[in-house]
Amino acid sequence: MSGSSPDEHQSTIPELGVDAAKAAELVGARLSQDVSPDRNLATFLTTSYEPEAAQLFGDYLRYNLVDREQYPAIELMEQQCIRMLGALWGEDPGRVVGSATTGSSEAALMAGVSLLRHWETRRGSGGRRPSLVMGANAHVCWHKFCRYWGVEPRVAPALPGRLGLDAPTARELCDETTIGVIGILGSTLDGSYEPVAAIAGALDELEAERGVDVPLHVDAASGGFVAPFLDPELLWDFRLARVRSINASGHKYGLVPPGLGWVLWRDHETRSGKLTFRVNYLGSQHSHEELTFSRSAAPVVLQYYNFVRFGFQGFRSVHARSRAVAVHLAGQLRETGRFELLGDGSELPVIALAAHSDVKLRQLSTYLADLGWAVPVYELPPDLEDVEVLRIVVRNDMTAAAADAFADAVRDYLSTSTK
Structure with a gap:
């Protein structure tokens, strides 16, 4: 027997359940609006892995x-x-x-x-x-x-x-x-x-x-x-x-x-x-x-x-590629002349940037979110008097093409936000 479909406002366990396929469909529908993990540039956590690893x-x-x-x-x-x-x-x-x-x-x-x-x-x-x-x-x-x-x-x-x-x-x-x-x-x-x-x-x-x-x-x-x-x-x-x-x-x-x-x-x-x-x-x-x-x-x-799959050389290759993508993306953002880079990807493949006064980082983050990119903006420790930073974490699933697309989106925002 099928039960009623729960919704996001429901606060009690449904009286009757549904079949497995229907339950999976309901859960998938509820989560479908969240950002895709490979575009979640806020997290350091691994978001992609091989089919054999998933198995x-x-x-x-x-x-x-x-x-x-x-x-x-x-x-x-x-x-x-x-x-x-x-x-x-x-x-x-x-x-x-x-x-x-x-x-x-x-x-x-x-x-x-x-x-x-x-x-x-x-x-x-x-x-x-x-x-x-x-x-x-x-x-x-x-x-x-x-x-x-x-x-x-x-x-x-x-x-x-x-x-x-x-x-x-x-x-x-x-x-x-x-x-x-x-x-x-x-x-x-x-x-x-x-x-x-x-x-x-x-x-x-x-x-x-x-x-x-x-x-x-x-x-x-x-x-x-x-x-x-x-x-x-x-x-x-x-x-x-x-x-x-x-x-x-x-x-x-x-x-x-x-x-x-x-x-x-x-x-x-x-x-x-x-x-x-x-x-x-x-x-x-x-x-x-x-x-x-x-x-x-x-x-x-x-x-x-x-460890067995990649070996030392494989890990080095994966991380070298991530670092190269991060450094390349940092260079494109620096070339806009609108940001100060606090982290350029040359150690961890992470980019951290503060903006010149005419760029609102939280508005930029919202603009990027509308395009499917999750990018955090946060304040540095209070000793530095409310300095805001936008951080981009580059992981093994970010390609050079994706980095270029991200940089294009930032440039598009900069070109329209000052008009």
């Missing part, structure tokens, strides 16, 4: 990652991904330890707790409030960590030409209460890399001069899957002794559908033992290190698939 994802969506006794091959895949990432990030794959998470935010929270527990073990609180040093461009997950665990956030203010943290400021903000410094490899504000090696050097000097040992965590949510392939000479990872842990998002430039994050520590000693729970679940003992519990194994399966 694998669907096949393993019903497998629970935490059922390690029942799915030992998936557990082995997770550990292999951790070792591969450890090697990619400059550490002996036999030493690194880590975990898959539901996203990089969860990974960051786990890394933060590890920093806090190590600080408590080394120094004890002595009634002092622990602190965490970061730049104004740090992701909100770090502020959540500070609020939830009672840590003082020491945030370097944004300055013209410097949205993130630099080495002198990092050193200045650290003292005996500091549990760690967060270095950002790929800011969501402008796509830039913070000078992680210089920050590590400043912390080395701090320890040598004052005996204050402050570990460095690298939030490589996006850059962790870009820099190793495109900027191998850049020192930011476990090759720096000061770096104790790294988080990254597999579902961003790791090319995995949402949601997958990774957190890695240099070794067992670096990761706090207080993070590990021994869980007797479904008849066996396992170490449990995640904040969450049950979740699909499909993203982990896809991460392993991508």
Whole structure:
């Protein structure tokens, strides 16, 4: 028996259901007006993947990652991904330890707790409030960590030409209460890399001069899957002794559908033992290190698939193409003479631009939305006095032709908005 068709104003479950085809049609119709994912230039998340990857994802969506006794091959895949990432990030794959998470935010929270527990073990609180040093461009997950665990956030203010943290400021903000410094490899504000090696050097000097040992965590949510392939000479990872842990998002430039994050520590000693729970679940003992519990194994399966499918050269080719498209598009926008580029795609393939006074970015964003492009406009940290920025994230599904079409749309807006 068919039931009545629910609408967007319905707030209760229908008394009667409908058949599967009708339900799928209703849902599809409700969602059909949303922007196409490949034109969603707001998100860093992967929005396209091969049919074989989609098939694998669907096949393993019903497998629970935490059922390690029942799915030992998936557990082995997770550990292999951790070792591969450890090697990619400059550490002996036999030493690194880590975990898959539901996203990089969860990974960051786990890394933060590890920093806090190590600080408590080394120094004890002595009634002092622990602190965490970061730049104004740090992701909100770090502020959540500070609020939830009672840590003082020491945030370097944004300055013209410097949205993130630099080495002198990092050193200045650290003292005996500091549990760690967060270095950002790929800011969501402008796509830039913070000078992680210089920050590590400043912390080395701090320890040598004052005996204050402050570990460095690298939030490589996006850059962790870009820099190793495109900027191998850049020192930011476990090759720096000061770096104790790294988080990254597999579902961003790791090319995995949402949601997958990774957190890695240099070794067992670096990761706090207080993070590990021994869980007797479904008849066996396992170490449990995640904040969450049950979740699909499909993203982990896809991460392993991508490593095997693309290899190092394939990842480099994919990201080099995205960076080239971003730099090309940034050049076209610069040539209009109407924007100031804060990010030009030369690090992360991300473009961030502020406008001259005669261009209203929010109106431009609305104009582009009418053409099917989703482009966010947001304010920079308040230290910079209400500076608005339009950001364009270039992913592997944006072609050079699409970038040209986007640039044409911007030029069309500029030509009509000043008449």
